Amino acid sequence: MQSNLKGKTRLDSKAESPINCxxxxxxxxxxxxxxxxxxxxxxxxxxxxxxxxxxxxxxxxxxxxxxxxxxxxxxxxxxxxxxxxxxxxxxxxxxxxxxxxxxxxxxxxxxxxxxxxxxxxxxxxxxxxxxxxxxxxxxxxxxSPIKIDVMFSDLKQMSSIVKSILISKPLCQFAVRNLKLCSDLLLETFLMSLPNCETVTRVSDSVNVVALQGQPIEKSNVLQGLLLQCPEIVSHSNQILNVNTVENEDSTFHCLVALVTASMSGDSEEVGSMQYESDISVDTDYCILGILEDFCDKLTAANVGLLLCQRVVHPRLKYRLQQQSIVVVERLGVTMTPYIQDVSGAVPIRSFHNLDTEVLGKVASVEHQIFLGKSYMLLSPLQDKCVVSLVLYSQEEEQLSELKMLCSTCLLSLRQLVQSPHALxxxxxxxxxxxxxxxxxxxxxxxxxxxxxxxxxxxxxxxxxxxxxxxxxxxxxxxxxxxxxxxxxxxxxxxxxxxxxxxxxxxxxxxxxxxxxxxxxxxxxxxxxxxxxxxxxxxxxxxxxxxxxxxxxxxxxxxxxxxxxxxxxxxxxxxxxxxxxxxxxxx
Structure with a gap:
């Protein structure tokens, strides 16, 4: 690459900036x-x-x-x-x-x-x-002659709103039958995501949209609970997950969930910009890994059954936890954290020095499911939680991306109707x-x-x-x-x-x-x-x-x-x- 500054030095005066008006x-x-x-x-x-x-x-x-x-x-x-x-x-x-x-x-x-x-x-x-x-x-x-009040009890009216949004995008190529199936599915998803009582506080929109390529649109469905992809679980057949559970007073069981948003990779670089001093003979990575192992022991003592980490978990820690019947899911990312909070009630853990049992969440069950040859984990919520997973199918990549955006728009529009129940x-x-x-x-x-x-x-x-x-x-x-x-x-x-x-x-x-x-x-x-x-x-x-x-x-x-x-x-x-x-x- 040839420099445009050839023949110029730092001592040369800067040329005036040419300005276009x-x-x-x-x-x-x-x-x-x-x-x-x-x-x-x-x-x-x-x-x-x-x-x-x-x-x-x-x-x-x-x-x-x-x-x-x-x-x-x-x-x-x-x-x-x-x-x-x-x-x-x-x-x-x-x-x-x-x-x-x-x-x-x-x-x-x-x-x-x-x-x-x-x-x-x-x-x-x-x-x-x-x-x-x-x-x-x-x-x-x-x-107003052009405005109507939307009644949530009028399913035909609600269906008209959803269909009006779906048919507006030609790339999805909805046939008459597919249009009705998709509109009914979105209405069902919306109703399933509504809270059972007014005291429920939600962090997310309660609908996790999972897009899968390889099946026609009419195969789409909705599941009660949160669907998480788990590539580490073999997908040739459904696996029975060995998870720690806690018995309730009514003889039912639930699984305790720990949600960690900090990295558990054990790397000293994860400490951040904090300044510290250590002896030359001390291995800082080994010390940090020791702190994480102590944290894993606290999870075991608390009878935690599921560890969900937003970032990376060290292989040694994963093996240690699996030996204690604690299922580990890592690399979940920022977008899944609000859904995990809503489905379990867990509070994000950002420090490994103390473990307060009040930050742990609860789910009714943890099941392994397979979709198109990929492993997923379904977290079923307790009765007071309303989180659902909308599984969308399409045989083309761009059509699937368009469908996911369109369904997200429909669900957001239905939620906005609760605050402003009017249509034009x-x-x-x-x-x-x-x-x-x-x-x-x-x-x-x-x-x-x-x-x-x-x-x-x-x-x-x-x-x-x-x-x-x-x-x-x-x-x-x-x-x-x-x-x-x-x-x-x-x-x-x-x-x-x-x-x-x-x-x-x-x-x-x-x-x-x-x-x-x-x-x-x-x-x-x-x-x-x-x-x-x-x-x-x-x-x-x-x-x-x-x-x-x-x-x-x-x-x-x-x-x-x-x-x-x-x-x-x-x-x-x-x-x-x-x-x-x-x-x-x-x-």
């Missing part, structure tokens, strides 16, 4: 924003396009249409795109859903706003007002309805908005059109199909999709995209041709009974992640639009 109108930034908008909009919905991501060196191929896996597989250098994707990752960290929606809102608002000759400060003020109107309308305590009518219907409502409200409050922001009527009209066009475009792209006509009606403001250029019977009755409303085709209009839907007053007088009594599965979106995505998308767009110059130090 870029604006949002710069071609490089605009092209990056347009490309990112095309990627995220074409990934949404059951008809979304699957993306293949690979680095320039020809590394691992990632196939996905989920926002979480897509953003994790990609790296960004453009500052504006990086700002938007960072905001999306923050949203996904909390909700694990609606990442594409958040980015689509932000990117569409930015790109359409740049085409206007309007002050960006006024635009951002107007967008915040529009956002407030939308949020108030959705979260109205009385009633999905498949683009709530966005279309919201756009129509916003048009009407802006027109009704035009004088007040102009007074608050100091904008002109033309500016207000343009900003409102940008905001509503964004909502309608997101609704239309919800299936990923571009060869469709998108229509709505005056009564409900829902979305209908028809094959492009088709001329069906005007008296024919069709369901809307979410499946909650039926309407004659003669009462439908093209979204692009009828912008003055805002003049209708029937929009807020929709009867709930007509919306929620459909004799088919209704597509539902969870309210909390969608409202959060809409809010985060608008605020992120306002942040980007507020940026004057991007200063890049090229040095």
């Amino acid at each position: 870029l604006t949002l109108e710069n071609d490089c930034i605009l092209k990056a924003l347009i490309l990112m908008e095309q990627i995220t909009s074409s990934s949404r919905g059951p008809g979304g396009k699957i993306k293949i991501v690979q680095n320039s060196l020809g590394g691992h191929l990632t196939l996905t249409s989920t926002s979480t896996r897509l953003l994790n597989a990609m790296s960004f250098t453009n500052p504006m795109v990086k700002l938007i994707t960072s905001s999306a990752q923050g949203h996904l960290k909390k909700f694990n859903d609606a990442g594409h929606l958040m980015m689509s809102v932000s990117l569409n608002l930015i790109l359409q706003s740049l085409k206007l000759g309007t002050s960006r400060r006024i635009l951002t003020d107007l967008y915040e007002i529009f956002l407030g109107m939308c949020a108030d309308y959705i979260q109205c305590k009385t009633s 009518l999905g498949a683009g219907c709530w966005q279309t309805h919201l756009a129509a409502m916003l048009n009407r409200k802006v027109k009704a409050n035009q004088v007040d908005i102009i007074r608050r922001t100091g904008c002109t009527v033309k500016c207000l009209t343009q900003a409102c059109k940008v905001f509503t066009n964004t909502l309608q475009k997101i609704a239309a792209m919800g299936t990923g199909h571009d060869r469709q006509d998108h229509m709505s009606d005056l009564e409900h403001g829902h979305l209908w999709r028809l094959p492009k250029g088709s001329r069906p019977d005007p008296d024919a009755v069709l369901r809307c995209s979410c499946g909650a409303v039926k309407q004659r085709i003669s009462k439908l209009f093209y979204l692009s041709e009828t912008p003055d839907i805002v003049e209708q007053k029937k929009l807020d007088q929709t009867g709930h009974s007509k919306l929620h009594t459909a004799d088919t599965d209704v597509i539902l979106d969870l309210s909390a992640p969608c409202v959060a995505a809409l809010t985060s998308g608008v605020l992120t767009a306002n942040t980007v639009l507020s940026i004057g110059q991007f200063i890049q130090d090229i040095n």
